[in-house]
Amino acid sequence: xxxxxxxxxxxxxVYVTKLTRSFNILDGENxxxxxxxxxxxxxxxxxxxxxxxxxxxxxxxxxxxxxYEVLSSPDDYHTVVVPYGQTTLEFKAYITNGDDExxxxxxxxxxxxxxxxxxxxxxxQRRPS
Amino acid sequence: xxxxxxxxxxAPGADVDASVITSDAQSFCSPALLPFDTxxxxxxxxxxxxxxxxxxxxxxxNQDIPFWSKQMSDENGVFSTPPVIEIEFDEQYxxxxxxxRFSPETGDYCTSVTIKWYQDATLLDSKNLxxxxxxxxxxxxxxAFNKVVIFLNATNRPHRYARVxxxxxxxxxxxxxxxxxxxxxxxxxxxISSELPISTLNWLLVSKSDIEYIFQLKxxxxxxxxxxxxxxxxISEAKRTGPNTYEITCEDALGVLDGYFxxxxxxxxxxxxxxxxxxASPDFDVEIDSVFEDVTVTGLIPDxxxxxxxxxxxxxxxxxxTTAGRAGIKVFAPPAENPAxxxxxxxxxxxxMETEPIVTAVRVTAHTYTPGTxxxxxxxxxxxxxxxxxxTFVVTVTxxxxxxxxxxxxxxxxxxxxxxxxxxxxxxxxxxxxFMRRHTLNERIVVNGEQPGDYVxxxxxxxxxxxxxxxxxxxxxxxxxxxxxxxKAKGD
Numbered sequence: 001x002x003x004x005x006x007x008x009x010x011x012x013x014v015y016v017t018k019l020t021r022s023f024n025i026l027d028g029e030n031x032x033x034x035x036x037x038x039x040x041x042x043x044x045x046x047x048x049x050x051x052x053x054x055x056x057x058x059x060x061x062x063x064x065x066x067x068y069e070v071l072s073s074p075d076d077y078h079t080v081v082v083p084y085g086q087t088t089l090e091f092k093a094y095i096t097n098g099d100d101e102x103x104x105x106x107x108x109x110x111x112x113x114x115x116x117x118x119x120x121x122x123x124x125q126r127r128p129s
Numbered sequence: 130x131x132x133x134x135x136x137x138x139x140a141p142g143a144d145v146d147a148s149v150i151t152s153d154a155q156s157f158c159s160p161a162l163l164p165f166d167t168x169x170x171x172x173x174x175x176x177x178x179x180x181x182x183x184x185x186x187x188x189x190x191n192q193d194i195p196f197w198s199k200q201m202s203d204e205n206g207v208f209s210t211p212p213v214i215e216i217e218f219d220e221q222y223x224x225x226x227x228x229x230r231f232s233p234e235t236g237d238y239c240t241s242v243t244i245k246w247y248q249d250a251t252l253l254d255s256k257n258l259x260x261x262x263x264x265x266x267x268x269x270x271x272x273a274f275n276k277v278v279i280f281l282n283a284t285n286r287p288h289r290y291a292r293v294x295x296x297x298x299x300x301x302x303x304x305x306x307x308x309x310x311x312x313x314x315x316x317x318x319x320x321i322s323s324e325l326p327i328s329t330l331n332w333l334l335v336s337k338s339d340i341e342y343i344f345q346l347k348x349x350x351x352x353x354x355x356x357x358x359x360x361x362x363x364i365s366e367a368k369r370t371g372p373n374t375y376e377i378t379c380e381d382a383l384g385v386l387d388g389y390f391x392x393x394x395x396x397x398x399x400x401x402x403x404x405x406x407x408x409a410s411p412d413f414d415v416e417i418d419s420v421f422e423d424v425t426v427t428g429l430i431p432d433x434x435x436x437x438x439x440x441x442x443x444x445x446x447x448x449x450x451t452t453a454g455r456a457g458i459k460v461f462a463p464p465a466e467n468p469a470x471x472x473x474x475x476x477x478x479x480x481x482m483e484t485e486p487i488v489t490a491v492r493v494t495a496h497t498y499t500p501g502t503x504x505x506x507x508x509x510x511x512x513x514x515x516x517x518x519x520x521t522f523v524v525t526v527t528x529x530x531x532x533x534x535x536x537x538x539x540x541x542x543x544x545x546x547x548x549x550x551x552x553x554x555x556x557x558x559x560x561x562x563x564f565m566r567r568h569t570l571n572e573r574i575v576v577n578g579e580q581p582g583d584y585v586x587x588x589x590x591x592x593x594x595x596x597x598x599x600x601x602x603x604x605x606x607x608x609x610x611x612x613x614x615x616x617k618a619k620g621d
Contacts, residue, residue, distance in 0.1 A: 028607040034575070
């Protein structure tokens with residue numbers, strides 16, 4: 001079973017060596033300090049963002065290249081499924097950058113690895129009631 | 130507080146233009162109410178289960194009931210001869226569909242409806258529908274129809290009259306913060322109505338649905354902060370900028386009135402409240418402060434827009450008006466006592482105070498219009514085929530506190546043609562008093578029900594206290610509603 005899905009596709013041969021989850025409670029234009037020093041919030045919602053470092057040593061070259069093409073595609077966003085609490089979270093995420101390393105070149109085969117990517121939520125997963 | 134915009138995607142004017150024709154309604158019904166929002170309480174009848182003994186059902190006592198059919202449906206809920214409602218229009222309309230509200234209070238609705246759209250005698254389209262609830266939107270774009278015929282074929286319960294409360298030519302859509310962006314609302318007023326500013330709503334819709342919108346001029350958009358209505362605005366411009374993105378500009382009722390011509394007329398002690406109603410009708414209701422009930426106007430309103438005519442009357446009688454928090458127009462005397470506090474915990478850091486130059490005098494021109502052709506040298510005007518001699522004189526109020534170093538700064542009012550010998554002194558003094566209020570405080574607040582015109586007490590950024598009337602609010606609609614407000618301070 002894959003730890004994550006991208007656009008409904010699982011990558012069972014790809015392992016996650018490091019997964020970082022962060023949240024960002026974003027304010028709108030009306031947030032600011034008032035005269036008595038209090039902060040007035042204008043909460044738009046909570047965004048959950050994920051960073052992953054992947055172990056692709058068991059993935060075939062074709063699988064790796066396919067994943068790389070998906071992650072680096074010039075699309076507005078992807079639909080990703082990632083671990084969240086004791087369950088999973090599906091959300092629209094955009095990717096602006098990622099990096100990997102060329103590990104070796106043998107017999108016209110380029111072995112890439114140490115792939116890292118950041119998924120940033122397109123919209124708040126939680127909005128104020 | 131949750132902000133929302135309610136867009137009435139309806140054919141503007143179709144409700145008042147509609148003529149409802151039916152011979153299938155009960156005698157106590159008023160089918161002409163169908164295009165309007167009428168709610169019918171549960172009413173006791175001898176239909177099965179329509180006399181619930183819990184006090185919720187009312188006796189039939191002259192309630193407004195738009196439509197109940199004369200005939201009952203059979204044991205299967207089917208009408209052997211379906212009741213028919215025909216609606217004719219003088220103008221042609223284009224809508225994305227027709228919204229039917231049956232009987233929410235009793236849970237009754239029609240399970241089979243046929244709607245036919247016509248342009249004169251030509252059948253444009255026909256739909257057989259199967260509503261599944263008390264409110265139903267028939268999505269079907271039809272262009273340039275001027276007649277609709279609705280057949281009510283069956284009811285959801287057996288042995289029932291077909292009930293219809295409301296027929297809307299279009300649909301009401303609600304947008305939350307997840308669909309609108311950068312919503313700015315500018316609401317302004319002039320305390321002496323020397324001008325009549327148009328309030329505006331500008332917003333960007335990033336639609337989550339695949340529906341294509343055809344925003345039409347004068348369709349209403351209501352802006353809410355929580356349950357508080359900020360104002361009702363009418364579409365003046367709409368631009369599609371992407372597959373799901375629309376930029377929409379709206380104006381308030383005064384903006385709509387600015388699009389209508391008002392013909393010149395001479396008035397002699399005409400009731401001002403009646404004249405304001407005359408100008409705004411039939412589009413808008415005007416709520417007028419009782420202090421103006423018996424005030425009259427005398428003079429000329431020249432050929433102008435309805436907004437300009439409205440301004441002439443307000444200026445002459447010393448009233449202000451606002452469209453904030455309502456669908457119509459409120460005419461009132463700006464309050465100058467019992468200020469409401471805007472506490473420091475709602476005032477953002479920052480702000481500024483503007484100070485206008487000293488006004489040295491105010492000169493207001495009064496006008497008289499006497500029927501006749503006058504003598505040589507007289508200015509003669511013609512209004513409605515009648516000639517009038519137009520004479521003027523000027524009333525001046527001079528500032529007694531001007532010093533030798535003060536620059537001359539005279540305010541003149543020449544084109545207020547409802548200012549006459551009887552009210553000229555009062556008008557001039559009112560204009561003078563207004564211009565003596567030289568300070569305007571600009572600050573940003575968290576809104577808690579404030580509206581333009583309100584008399585408030587608040588503090589400046591340097592903690593002095595200011596009392597005055599709010600003359601403008603620039604509101605950014607968000608989950609927290611905040612406004613950049615301008616307060617015309619009392620005193621000099």
